[in-house]
Amino acid sequence: MASFTATSISLSTSFNKNLVPAGTRFSNPNSVSLSIKGTTFPSITLQPRAPRFQVTCAAKPETVEKVCNIVKKQLALPEDSSVTGESKFAALGADSLDTVEIVMGLEEEFGISVEEESAQSITTVQEAADMIDKLLETTEKSA
Numbered sequence: 001m002a003s004f005t006a007t008s009i010s011l012s013t014s015f016n017k018n019l020v021p022a023g024t025r026f027s028n029p030n031s032v033s034l035s036i037k038g039t040t041f042p043s044i045t046l047q048p049r050a051p052r053f054q055v056t057c058a059a060k061p062e063t064v065e066k067v068c069n070i071v072k073k074q075l076a077l078p079e080d081s082s083v084t085g086e087s088k089f090a091a092l093g094a095d096s097l098d099t100v101e102i103v104m105g106l107e108e109e110f111g112i113s114v115e116e117e118s119a120q121s122i123t124t125v126q127e128a129a130d131m132i133d134k135l136l137e138t139t140e141k142s143a
Helices: 061-074 096-110 116-121 125-142
Strands: 009-013 031-036
Touching (some): 061 096
């Protein structure tokens, strides 16, 4: 059976340790040095990188507002109901048939045709509005 001996590892950064109180943690150092039992290894310089995910709301505010109104109408929600871009159809009480009716209402209102696969992937008002603006943009470019 193999046995392992605990090795002391310490990390230091390019910051001046004399200026940083003991126990301070670095959340974003520029470079990192590794020292194990007195042996120092070359420093690693960290490069900034772009964020992995960027959330963009492509839809125009007018489109989102129209979609909100259509959703309220299709689900027979009271006029004072709070429906926003983040509203999920299921949270508003929509089942799969309601979602199909919402998509049909959107197609009629905006003069678009939504593919079945796209319609099934829509779960929020914002997703619907984004899809509509993309379809309208594509239609305008090809005209």
